[in-house]
Each structure stands twice: as structure tokens, then as C-alpha cells.
Amino acid sequence: MRIQQLPIREVVADADRWPDGWPFTLAPVAQLLRDRLELGPLTILVGENGVGKSTIVEAIALAFGLNPEGGSTGAQNRTRESESPLHEALRLVRGAGASKRGYFLRAETIHGLLTYLEENPPLHGEQHFHELSHGQAFNQLLDSRLVQMRNAGLLVLDEPEAGLSFTSQVALAQTLGQLARDGMQLLVATHSPVVAAAPGAKLLQLDEQGMAPVDWWDLGQAEHLRRFLADPTRYGIDVRGWDAPGLTRS
Incomplete structure (x- = not known):
């Protein structure tokens, strides 16, 4: 995938000033707004709880037009408004002619998304997620979305390792690398060093100092x-x- 064809080339601040308080006081968020964030075909944010990785990927997904509780731009599932205002401070630099399709999967709201999809099945046969384990349901949903997107567009994953066994995490890491090679852009937030080992990933480690590129071994x-x-x-x-x-x- 050439850089100009990426659905999101860069994430930049949409104003010179932004509100005080959380999440703007988080060091990685402040750094993003100050220095901008360049995304590659596969970008993975890694860090401990509370450093801002999920907040950042959520905000980018919302700025792209994706549903905050997961799903595509057309999904309407909403239970409780909890997203931060960060997306309102962001502007996305999009690739010329790149796909505008996207999908957002996040661990903390996937139960509600699966219920919504069972009640509003977009594809034939997609109505029995809750008869599967968490990991099985995630894998089935991911597979069906990828078929629909046909390896083009943006896929945002927030802590996809939740509910996945070690072997399933290894398989997911391999899948992420292959999807990027096939032409899809992926943005992932994870705690898992297994998921972070996805081939070809640009790794950014987030902490209380900010975020910085890092090799997997480090x-x-x-x-x-x-x-x-x-x-x-x-x-x-x-x-x-x-x-x-x-x-x-x-």
C-alpha cells in the first residue's frame, strides 16, 4: 500500500488550543497534538493501563466517522456515552483516493455490538454470536467484517486480545500482518506482546513520558x-x- 493510499496518513491537531484536563493532560495525547502522529499500514500502540492508548485509538476512530461503541460508520448501537472529547480536537489527513470504509472493534463494548448485530443482521447467517465463546464470537465477527471490507479500508482494534487464548493471539498477530500486506490499514491498541509481534508493525510504546517508536525486543x-x-x-x-x-x- 502506497502512503498516499492510506485511509489515514496523519493525525494532527485541529486547533492551536484545546481544553484543560483529561485526556489532554496525558503525555501521549499532548505529544500527538503537539507533534502529530503519522500512521503506517499497521500501527500498534502498546502500554500499561491508563496511559492513553485506548483513548487515542477511540478518538481516531470517531474522527474517521466510526461508531464509538464499535461497528462501522453506519452502526447505531449506543448504550452509554463515555467517549472523551479528544476526537473533536483532531483532524485526519486522508490519502487521496483511499477507501473510506472502516470498522471499529473494542473489547469493552463488544457484547453490546454483538447484541446489536444479532438484532440487526447485516449479513446472512450473522445472528448467533452469543452462542459462541467470547473468543469465537470475536474471530467470527472479525472474519465476516474482513470479507465485507475486502482487504481495503481502516480497521481499528482496541485490546483485541481480550478473550483470546495464546494460540488465538498468535493467529491474530499473523492475520494483522497479512491484512496490512494485502492493502488494509490497521490501528491497534494492546497490552499483549504477542499481538504486538504482528509482522511489519510500527510499534509505539506509550507511558507517562509520551510515546516513542520501539523495537519489539525492547x-x-x-x-x-x-x-x-x-x-x-x-x-x-x-x-x-x-x-x-x-x-x-x-
Whole structure:
């Protein structure tokens, strides 16, 4: 995909000033508004809870015209207004002639989206999501959306690892890399070092200092996972169970 064909080339501030308070006080948000954010075919934001990664991808999805609780530009499912005003401060630089189609999937509202799709099935046979596990429903929904989008447009995923097993996360990482190669643009927020390992991804690590490009091997979440697997006791966990010294049953 050539850079000018990306649905979103850059995210920039739409004004010289913006409101005080959250989320504008978050360092990654302030940096985005100050320096702008260039998106590639596959951009993944990684960081701890509360640093602003989900807030940023939500705002970009809304600025693109996607439904805040998930779905496409035409989805009408709404339960409770909770999105930040950040999208109102953003302007998207779009690629000339790029697809305007998009889809937004987010972990915290997927149950409501699945209910909405069951009650308003856009495709034949898409009405039994709640008979599946969380992970199965996510995979089925993702597959059906990708068929409809035909590998063109923008796919925004917020914490897609929720409900997915390790092997499913590996499969998702491979899928993300392939979709980017096939011509779709993807923007992802995740805690998972497995999802962050998607081939060809531009990784941005977010923290209280801001956000910066990072190699997967230097990713904080990947380092924590390596340390934990090597020795869980470093994190205060004794895998021998409740009978281990210093541990008591409650």
C-alpha cells in the first residue's frame, strides 16, 4: 500500500488550543497534538493501563466517522456515552483516493455490538454470536467484517486480545500482518506482546513520558513476559501453590 493510499496518513491537531484536563493532560495525547502522529499500514500502540492508548485509538476512530461503541460508520448501537472529547480536537489527513470504509472493534463494548448485530443482521447467517465463546464470537465477527471490507479500508482494534487464548493471539498477530500486506490499514491498541509481534508493525510504546517508536525486543511488555516466564517469583508468585512457604489458604 502506497502512503498516499492510506485511509489515514496523519493525525494532527485541529486547533492551536484545546481544553484543560483529561485526556489532554496525558503525555501521549499532548505529544500527538503537539507533534502529530503519522500512521503506517499497521500501527500498534502498546502500554500499561491508563496511559492513553485506548483513548487515542477511540478518538481516531470517531474522527474517521466510526461508531464509538464499535461497528462501522453506519452502526447505531449506543448504550452509554463515555467517549472523551479528544476526537473533536483532531483532524485526519486522508490519502487521496483511499477507501473510506472502516470498522471499529473494542473489547469493552463488544457484547453490546454483538447484541446489536444479532438484532440487526447485516449479513446472512450473522445472528448467533452469543452462542459462541467470547473468543469465537470475536474471530467470527472479525472474519465476516474482513470479507465485507475486502482487504481495503481502516480497521481499528482496541485490546483485541481480550478473550483470546495464546494460540488465538498468535493467529491474530499473523492475520494483522497479512491484512496490512494485502492493502488494509490497521490501528491497534494492546497490552499483549504477542499481538504486538504482528509482522511489519510500527510499534509505539506509550507511558507517562509520551510515546516513542520501539523495537519489539525492547518493548516493556515483552521484557516483563520473558522475566515472568523465566521466574514468576520475581513478581511475588510461587507456582508451587498454596502449600509453598509464606503462602496460606484463605
